[in-house]
Amino acid sequence: MNQRTLAGIVAVPLVVALWAAAFFLPAPFVTYYPGQTADLIGDEDGASITIEDHEVYPPTAGELRMTTASITRPETDLTLAEALLAWRDPDASVRPYDTVYSDDEDNETSAQQAALQMTGSVDVSVAVALEALDIDVTSTVQVGAVEDGFPAAGVLQPGDTLRSVDGEELTDPAQLGEIVRRAGVGAQFDVTVERDGTEREVQIASVADKDEVSGETVARIGITPIQGFVFPFPVTLTPPPGIGGSSAGTMFALAVYDYLTPGNLTGGLHVAGTGTISSAGEVGQIGGIQQKIPGARDAGADVFLVPSANCGEALQAARGSMRIVAIDTFDRAVSTVEALAQDPDADVLTCEDVVG
Structure with missing residues (x-):
C-alpha cells in the first residue's frame, strides 16, 4: 500500500466526520429569517379590532401590515450547517447566541416575556391612538x-x-x-x-x-x-396567534386610528412597518429590521415605515421596489401615511434623509 492510498484511507473518514459535525453538532448562533406578516385592518391574517359604544369606520381598502422576524428559539440546537445556510441567504442573518439570549433563558421564559411585551404593546397602542384623537385615557x-x-x-x-x-x-x-x-x-x-x-x-x-x-x-x-x-369605551385589539413582542406597537396604533377616523387612512396603499410605541407616542428601535423588510416585500407592500433609529440597517435590506420611509413619532407616522395616500411620491422623510 503506497502513501497516497494510505492517505486516502485516512482522509475519507476524517472528511465524513467533519461533514457529520457540521450537520449534527450544535453551534452557538441564532438565525434571523423573515417571519410572519399580518394585515391588521383585513380579515384574512388572524388579527381583529373590535370597538364598542363608539362610531367606527372600518377600512375598505389598503393594508396596515405588521411584520416579524423568525428567530431561533433558546433551546433549539442550531447546527453549523444551518448557520452557514442562513449566512449565505441575503434575507437572513446570523448572530452569536449570547448577544440574543441569556445563559439561563429557555423557551418558556422567552415565550412568557414575549407575551407580556405584546400585552403591554397592545394597550399602549390603543391609548396612543385615542389620545391622538383627543379622546381622554x-x-x-x-x-x-x-x-x-x-x-x-x-x-x-x-x-x-x-x-x-x-x-x-x-x-x-x-x-x-x-x-x-x-x-x-x-x-x-x-x-x-x-x-x-x-x-x-x-x-x-x-x-x-x-x-x-x-x-x-x-x-x-x-x-x-x-x-x-x-379607556372610555371598549377597544379589543387581537394580534395574530403565535406572535409576541412589542415591535408592532406603531402599526397597532395606526390600525386603531384608522378604525376611528372616516375614510381609508392608507388611500388604498399597502403599508407595512414596525416600531415600538411609548405612551408618549415615540416610535422606538426594534430588532430584525433586515428580515422584516424582505417579509413585507414578499407580501406585496408598497411602503415600509421604519423607526428612524433603524434606518442605517434598513437601507442594507433587500427591499425590492418598496419605498422606505422614516418615522420617529406616532404623529409623524400618521402624517406620513396620509401624505402617501394622497401621493405615493410625496416628499416625506426617508431613511436616506436620516442617514445622510
Missing part, C-alpha cells in the same frame, strides 16, 4: 407577571390594577420599584388592588434579591408592573 399600573417564590405570589395575579401603595397613588410602573427600593428589605406595604371591578386591600412584604444588571442586593416583592389604561 386614564393611566393605571397593572400587574404584568408574578414570580413564584416571592411575597406577591398567591396575593396578586396578572391583570390586577394597582391603585396605590401605602396611600401613594400609582400612575407609572416605575413608581412601584422606587417605593419598594426606598423602603428596603423587610418592609410591609399596604396595597390597594382592583380585580374584576372590585377593590381590596392586601399586605405584601419585600425580600432581598440580586439585581441582574448591577449584581447588588435590592428589595423586591416579585411582580413585573406594566402600564395600564382605562
Whole structure:
C-alpha cells in the first residue's frame, strides 16, 4: 500500500466526520429569517379590532401590515450547517447566541416575556391612538407577571390594577420599584388592588434579591408592573396567534386610528412597518429590521415605515421596489401615511434623509 492510498484511507473518514459535525453538532448562533406578516385592518391574517359604544369606520381598502422576524428559539440546537445556510441567504442573518439570549433563558421564559411585551404593546397602542384623537385615557399600573417564590405570589395575579401603595397613588410602573427600593428589605406595604371591578386591600412584604444588571442586593416583592389604561369605551385589539413582542406597537396604533377616523387612512396603499410605541407616542428601535423588510416585500407592500433609529440597517435590506420611509413619532407616522395616500411620491422623510 503506497502513501497516497494510505492517505486516502485516512482522509475519507476524517472528511465524513467533519461533514457529520457540521450537520449534527450544535453551534452557538441564532438565525434571523423573515417571519410572519399580518394585515391588521383585513380579515384574512388572524388579527381583529373590535370597538364598542363608539362610531367606527372600518377600512375598505389598503393594508396596515405588521411584520416579524423568525428567530431561533433558546433551546433549539442550531447546527453549523444551518448557520452557514442562513449566512449565505441575503434575507437572513446570523448572530452569536449570547448577544440574543441569556445563559439561563429557555423557551418558556422567552415565550412568557414575549407575551407580556405584546400585552403591554397592545394597550399602549390603543391609548396612543385615542389620545391622538383627543379622546381622554386614564393611566393605571397593572400587574404584568408574578414570580413564584416571592411575597406577591398567591396575593396578586396578572391583570390586577394597582391603585396605590401605602396611600401613594400609582400612575407609572416605575413608581412601584422606587417605593419598594426606598423602603428596603423587610418592609410591609399596604396595597390597594382592583380585580374584576372590585377593590381590596392586601399586605405584601419585600425580600432581598440580586439585581441582574448591577449584581447588588435590592428589595423586591416579585411582580413585573406594566402600564395600564382605562379607556372610555371598549377597544379589543387581537394580534395574530403565535406572535409576541412589542415591535408592532406603531402599526397597532395606526390600525386603531384608522378604525376611528372616516375614510381609508392608507388611500388604498399597502403599508407595512414596525416600531415600538411609548405612551408618549415615540416610535422606538426594534430588532430584525433586515428580515422584516424582505417579509413585507414578499407580501406585496408598497411602503415600509421604519423607526428612524433603524434606518442605517434598513437601507442594507433587500427591499425590492418598496419605498422606505422614516418615522420617529406616532404623529409623524400618521402624517406620513396620509401624505402617501394622497401621493405615493410625496416628499416625506426617508431613511436616506436620516442617514445622510
